[in-house]
Amino acid sequence: MLNRNLPVGTRDEFGATAQIKERMINQIQRYFRERGYAKITTPLLEYKAVFSELDLKTYQPYQLLDEQGETLVLRPDLTLPVARVMSTTGIKTPVKWYYSGDVFRVKKKLSGSYNQIAQAGIELIGYKSLKAEWECLIAAVELAQALQITDLKVELGNAKFVPLVLAALPLNEIERRNLQTALYAKDLSRYTTLIKPLAASDFYPFLKVWPWLFGDFAAVWQQLQLLPKIKAVTTICEELKETQIFLQQRFPQQQLTLDLSVASPQTYYTGMIFRGYCQSAADYLFSGGRYDQLLSSFQKTLQPAVGLAFSIDDLVARTITGKPVETTLIYFETSDWRQAEALVRKIPNSSLCLADNLKEARRLAETAGSRLVDVTGKVVQA
Numbered sequence: 001m002l003n004r005n006l007p008v009g010t011r012d013e014f015g016a017t018a019q020i021k022e023r024m025i026n027q028i029q030r031y032f033r034e035r036g037y038a039k040i041t042t043p044l045l046e047y048k049a050v051f052s053e054l055d056l057k058t059y060q061p062y063q064l065l066d067e068q069g070e071t072l073v074l075r076p077d078l079t080l081p082v083a084r085v086m087s088t089t090g091i092k093t094p095v096k097w098y099y100s101g102d103v104f105r106v107k108k109k110l111s112g113s114y115n116q117i118a119q120a121g122i123e124l125i126g127y128k129s130l131k132a133e134w135e136c137l138i139a140a141v142e143l144a145q146a147l148q149i150t151d152l153k154v155e156l157g158n159a160k161f162v163p164l165v166l167a168a169l170p171l172n173e174i175e176r177r178n179l180q181t182a183l184y185a186k187d188l189s190r191y192t193t194l195i196k197p198l199a200a201s202d203f204y205p206f207l208k209v210w211p212w213l214f215g216d217f218a219a220v221w222q223q224l225q226l227l228p229k230i231k232a233v234t235t236i237c238e239e240l241k242e243t244q245i246f247l248q249q250r251f252p253q254q255q256l257t258l259d260l261s262v263a264s265p266q267t268y269y270t271g272m273i274f275r276g277y278c279q280s281a282a283d284y285l286f287s288g289g290r291y292d293q294l295l296s297s298f299q300k301t302l303q304p305a306v307g308l309a310f311s312i313d314d315l316v317a318r319t320i321t322g323k324p325v326e327t328t329l330i331y332f333e334t335s336d337w338r339q340a341e342a343l344v345r346k347i348p349n350s351s352l353c354l355a356d357n358l359k360e361a362r363r364l365a366e367t368a369g370s371r372l373v374d375v376t377g378k379v380v381q382a
């Protein structure tokens, strides 16, 4: 019976879903193109080694062997293939890429989520200033606005914040790792036990609130004042504050949150991280960050880089829950074919009705819940 089934986590897409998805990908790509980005495409199949910098437990890839016995994977990420391209082609930097495509991540049976995820994103390579992060954030917020997402929340963080604070604590390696695990898992009873030995430390007041260091930017900022000065952390915080001020000037209505107690969504991030989410979507709408070390794992030169990717499927799911699209069928006699085609071009979501006669056309329109129009442009059935 497998010839009638789909593998776990896959799906077919058709009708409104497929159409909305296509439109959305086109809209996002057009936006990036008009902003001066160049298109890049990479293959679905790559050597597994390309993804050695990825947390392969979280993003488990589908594997297969090529004729030489090398392990290939269906790409579980789109940023690493771009880094591979940069290291093998000698393309001059700085460069701004945009792309869209599917990534494949093994999902547990019954998890209910999909293993083929459509993404559209950008990678800005060769830019070390904060301007690159801001460019990504502007693009993300403007796109969300263009896609009519009115309840977007932008969450800022920094991949280095947690490791730097942990490194400043008087703990050994194992204690540090345990504390990090408890913090990320929000395992509060274990976390409280682990910080007890530090009760006399300057860090203690901060440690007591650290698991709650997420939410409204201003509120988190206030809590952050409890943290004793650590030079590298101060720089991170200043960047976050500057970014908040910049975003608030540019998008006064934009909701902005800060999360300084979360694990970096990708192991390759080395600086600011940002995610966008909204109430009606289950997962993040976009996710990105700075990854200055990634290209050095492919080649000797260090290349600063920032990027982000939209998760298209969540955007589509969110749109589908809106009101159904009104469709129109155009009924015509064969002698009026060109005229009918002209109407299809004019009326959004319309198509030619290939029924033999008007009676049959009426029946088809009714079944499809479509309006029926004849070539003269007259609605014959609403």
Ligand SMILES: N[C@@H](Cc1c[nH]c[nH+]1)C(=O)O
Pocket (backbone or CB within 6 Å): 077, 078, 079, 121, 122, 123, 265, 266, 287, 288, 289, 306, 307, 308, 309
């Ligand atoms: N590849 C990242 C998103 C990203 C693009 N560029 C930088 N980060 C992800 O899938 O989470």
